[in-house]
Amino acid sequence: MTEHIIETMMLTKNYGDLTAVDQLNMTVNEGEIYGFLGPNGAGKTTTILMLMGLSVPSSGTAVVGGYDIVEESREIRKVASVLPEYSSLYGDLTANENLDYIGRLNDLPKEERKDRIDEMLEIVGMSDWGDSKLESFSRGMKQRVGIAAALIKQPKVVFLDEPTLGLDPVGTKEIRELILRLNREQDLTVVLISHLLPEIQMTCGRVGIINKGRLVVTETIENLTREMTGAEDRRVEFKLSEVPPGLIGDLEAVEGVKSVTRENGRLYVYSGVDSDYEVSKTITDRGAVILLMRPREYTLEEIFLKYYEEG
Amino acid sequence: MAGTLTVAQKELRDQFGSKRFMILFGLVLLLSSLAAYQGVDYIRDNQDAGFVYIFSGTQMSFSFIQTMVYFGPLLGLALGFDAINKERTNGTLSMLMGQPIFRDSVINGKFVAGAAALTTLVVGTMGIMSGLAIPMLGFGPTMPEASKIVVLMLLTIVYLVFWMCLGIFYSVLTKRTSTSIMASIATWLTFSIVVTILASVVASFLVPLPGEGFRIHAEAGRIQITPEFREAIQKRMAVMSDIQKISPTNLYEEAASDILGVAQGFMRGMGFQEFQRTPTLNDALAANWANIATIIVGLVICFAGSYIMFLRSEIRPGE
Numbered sequence: 001m002t003e004h005i006i007e008t009m010m011l012t013k014n015y016g017d018l019t020a021v022d023q024l025n026m027t028v029n030e031g032e033i034y035g036f037l038g039p040n041g042a043g044k045t046t047t048i049l050m051l052m053g054l055s056v057p058s059s060g061t062a063v064v065g066g067y068d069i070v071e072e073s074r075e076i077r078k079v080a081s082v083l084p085e086y087s088s089l090y091g092d093l094t095a096n097e098n099l100d101y102i103g104r105l106n107d108l109p110k111e112e113r114k115d116r117i118d119e120m121l122e123i124v125g126m127s128d129w130g131d132s133k134l135e136s137f138s139r140g141m142k143q144r145v146g147i148a149a150a151l152i153k154q155p156k157v158v159f160l161d162e163p164t165l166g167l168d169p170v171g172t173k174e175i176r177e178l179i180l181r182l183n184r185e186q187d188l189t190v191v192l193i194s195h196l197l198p199e200i201q202m203t204c205g206r207v208g209i210i211n212k213g214r215l216v217v218t219e220t221i222e223n224l225t226r227e228m229t230g231a232e233d234r235r236v237e238f239k240l241s242e243v244p245p246g247l248i249g250d251l252e253a254v255e256g257v258k259s260v261t262r263e264n265g266r267l268y269v270y271s272g273v274d275s276d277y278e279v280s281k282t283i284t285d286r287g288a289v290i291l292l293m294r295p296r297e298y299t300l301e302e303i304f305l306k307y308y309e310e311g
Numbered sequence: 312m313a314g315t316l317t318v319a320q321k322e323l324r325d326q327f328g329s330k331r332f333m334i335l336f337g338l339v340l341l342l343s344s345l346a347a348y349q350g351v352d353y354i355r356d357n358q359d360a361g362f363v364y365i366f367s368g369t370q371m372s373f374s375f376i377q378t379m380v381y382f383g384p385l386l387g388l389a390l391g392f393d394a395i396n397k398e399r400t401n402g403t404l405s406m407l408m409g410q411p412i413f414r415d416s417v418i419n420g421k422f423v424a425g426a427a428a429l430t431t432l433v434v435g436t437m438g439i440m441s442g443l444a445i446p447m448l449g450f451g452p453t454m455p456e457a458s459k460i461v462v463l464m465l466l467t468i469v470y471l472v473f474w475m476c477l478g479i480f481y482s483v484l485t486k487r488t489s490t491s492i493m494a495s496i497a498t499w500l501t502f503s504i505v506v507t508i509l510a511s512v513v514a515s516f517l518v519p520l521p522g523e524g525f526r527i528h529a530e531a532g533r534i535q536i537t538p539e540f541r542e543a544i545q546k547r548m549a550v551m552s553d554i555q556k557i558s559p560t561n562l563y564e565e566a567a568s569d570i571l572g573v574a575q576g577f578m579r580g581m582g583f584q585e586f587q588r589t590p591t592l593n594d595a596l597a598a599n600w601a602n603i604a605t606i607i608v609g610l611v612i613c614f615a616g617s618y619i620m621f622l623r624s625e626i627r628p629g630e
């Protein structure tokens with residue numbers, strides 16, 4: 001059994017009347033890349049602030065790296081790092097100065113600090129820019145220095161809040177590869193907030209979807225896709241030579257069929273069980289010819305939309 | 312403690328590197344050097360005027376104390392007004408607090424750095440003033456004068472740190488730096504100008520003049536003042552001075568002038584009020600302990616308020 005590096009127990013945060021995080025129970029395994037997803041304002045960032053001990057939960061608690069987020073938050077900040085959504089370093093300081101400040105705040109001795117700064121800038125590919133001020137950097141460069149800043153304390157777990165937001169495709173790919181490499185080589189646990197579905201699909205082992213402060217689902221990506229395209233929720237697309245009047249009503253009467261829709265000249269039959277035989281027979285009985293028939297898998301986008309709109 | 316020092320070190324570098332600090336330091340230095348020069352001029356003409364006149368100024372000139380009365384609030388507030396909320400709006404607060412430091416290290420570090428910057432400013436300014444004056448006069452302060460100067464230096468530092476703490480308080484209280492800078496400017500104007508105007512209006516309302524008390528005898532060529540008129544003016548002055556006591560700038564001005572043992576300002580030198588001079592430092596401190604204590608209490612309240620509010624405040628997404 002894998003160790004849970006993060007475990008929340010009924011974690012709740014209220015801002016006045018607003019419940020940002022609502023009785024959240026979530027676990028993250030050591031060494032995995034966990035996709036933490038949800039619509040804007042779902043409570044993702046608030047959850048991360050609580051897990052870093054920066055915001056006190058209204059009720060419930062959580063354990064990060066073996067430490068309680070309320071009682072031992074300073075210990076957590078030794079083993080966990082956060083890369084906030086927006087650039088969080090000092091624009092008027094150089095990359096080296098920013099990293100040096102963070103190194104000092106982590107009580108790293110001078111020599112070690114210098115070595116690590118060089119090492120981290122090397123990892124994120126910013127070695128040549130150490131003496132330039134942050135404000136002169138592009139968003140992608142800032143983001144890379146931000147990642148270096150998050151890694152300088154050599155954490156066991158990092159929270160990345162939309163690390164590729166606003167980056168061009170090249171930058172996005174580089175950051176994604178960096179995350180995968182760090183996870184593989186340094187056994188770093190990553191909690192990744194992102195809205196980019198391909199990015200999630202390519203990096204995350206498991207995802208947790210949060211909506212209105214509650215965890216709606218937590219599953220591996222494969223299971224998530226399989227679950228929705230399984231026998232429980234079939235969708236079959238038909239292209240017919242013609243759609244005789246009354247056909248849709250007849251199809252809806254077939255046992256197991258939940259609904260039938262017509263879009264762009266195609267019929268979509270939603271059913272709870274495999275009723276392909278009865279459906280095709282009904283169509284041909286009405287005198288139409290089936291030109292194309294195929295089960296339509298749900299795209300990742302549709303899966304997420306389903307969960308995002310729920311609750 | 313390590314966190315506090317690290318934050319303080321970074322903040323101090325920021326302060327000394329900032330144009331804001333350099334401009335204010337330059338302005339204070341310029342005004343103070345001019346005041347020192349005027350002081351030297353006065354001392355040369357007056358046998359019994361001592362070295363401290365380079366700080367107290369003369370009746371008709373602008374002095375170091377007055378520089379501090381008028382620019383002190385601005386100096387202190389400028390160093391504190393964006394201490395915390397700037398970190399919030401720049402999103403650096405969550406990064407800073409995401410490090411394994413105690414939460415109060417941030418505010419303590421900023422306090423230490425600001426106080427150190429102001430100490431440098433005061434010691435530097437007074438040092439440069441003395442450095443200008445001594446060669447021109449050919450003599451330095453006597454021992455009692457030197458101790459008065461040191462006490463004035465400490466009082467000035469405490470006074471400026473008080474304003475800085477009020478600035479820090481605004482920076483914790485408000486989310487945006489544009490709000491806290493407006494609050495700071497309003498505070499500065501209130502205490503440097505509005506209180507004086509208000510005191511003068513209230514005093515003239517409370518103490519009406521007797522009328523016909525002031526006339527110039529053309530043939531005698533001199534001003535004649537009735538005893539009633541003189542009394543009314545003195546009463547007005549007393550009322551004004553009492554009202555102005557609510558302003559820390561006046562508390563400082565009174566205490567600072569007394570410490571140097573020299574009459575201060577334009578109005579007080581006009582002859583309407585017999586100004587009591589306090590010859591020794593101990594006498595001055597005894598007479599002004601309440602003023603000094605009030606400034607210190609104000610400093611402590613502002614810092615404690617900021618400290619508690621900051622420790623209780625939430626870090627929200629985006630900060």
